[in-house]
Amino acid sequence: MADIISYDNDFESIIAIIEQSKMRAIKAVNAELIDMYWQIGKYISEKAANDGWGKGIVQEFANYLKQTHPTANGFSAQNIWRMKQFYETYNQNEKLSPLVREITWSNNLLIMSGCKTDEAKEFYIRLCIANSYGKRELERQIDSMLFERTMISTTKHKELIVQHPAVGALKDSYVLEFLEVPEDYKEKDLRKSIISNLKQFILEFGKDFTFVGEEYRVQVGYTDFFIDLLFYNRALSCLVAIELKVGKFKPEHLGQLNFYLEALNRDVRKPNENPSVGLILCATKDDTVVEYALSSNLSPAMVADYTLQLPDKKLLEEKLREITMLTQADNQN
Secondary structure, eight states, X not given: OOOOOOOHHHHHHHHHHHHHHHHHHHHHHHHHHHHHHHHHHHHHHHHHHHHOOOHHHHHHHHHHHHHHOTTOOSOOHHHHHHHHHHHHHHTTOTTTTTGGGGSOHHHHHHHHHHOOSHHHHHHHHHHHHHHTOOHHHHXXXXXXXXXXXXXXXXXXXXXXXXXXXXXXXXOSEEEOTTOOOOTTOOHHHHHHHHHHTHXXXXXXXXXXXXXXXXXXXXXXXXXXXXXXXXXXXXXTTEEEEEEEEEEEOOHHHXXXXXXXXXXXXXXXXXXXXXXXXXXXXXXXXXXXXXXXXXXXXXXXXXXXXXXXXXXXXXXXXXXHHHHHHHHHHHHHO
């Protein structure tokens, strides 16, 4: 009987070529679309500056375009005026003006309207490019003030991140407003709700995280131990153990986490993978207690708190401002 030849690998290689070409085509079309909006915005901006064009003339143009080119979509008076604002926002910024062509128009509008500083705009633009965010995903990240939380986390734990680069993938605080837990919830309720909303949980943690298991069993001696949540981070090439605490952080929590990391490194980690990283996710924490607990910790770990509601924007901005000022003062001394 003749051997059956499988061409699956060859077929998948061809499909990969097709998908890559389609993706490049989509990116090229998007870049052309954004460039067209840029050129329209530039034209109207110059007309507004030199010939006094305002929203009234833009409305006339939108009506004219609708009558003469009824199939042309996306050219309402409001959207055309946004093209002007888009051009004026980025035309003097040599760093960001090339990047805006790499993301969609809807994402550009969200970033332009939701970010006050160039630093925040660059953060979200690069986030979209790296993760191929759609509108809803980006909107959620802006609403949860990911930029401010990331800056606070990086500033507060700068020395720890330098010591353990893997910790840089973790944040100081997480927003889990999508979870549905009972009023007097326990750790198991929190864990189950995270599993039920895994897609949104990974969006908050980062797309490089892939889920491995809940109550992941590790055996040490003759005793079984269970890690609340275990993930794998593709960018870091390492396992990430997450321990959930519904109360306040206690130093002894770190001892438990270190034990789990040692077990993972000895018995689960593959030879080509980096040492495992740990995260204690608790309801509240005292930053001084956390600093003392982590100062002599040998394993790469982070202690973060979580909230079940979106943060207050003004309070978070003020907190970032205070931390930044303190950091600048320390650097000057």
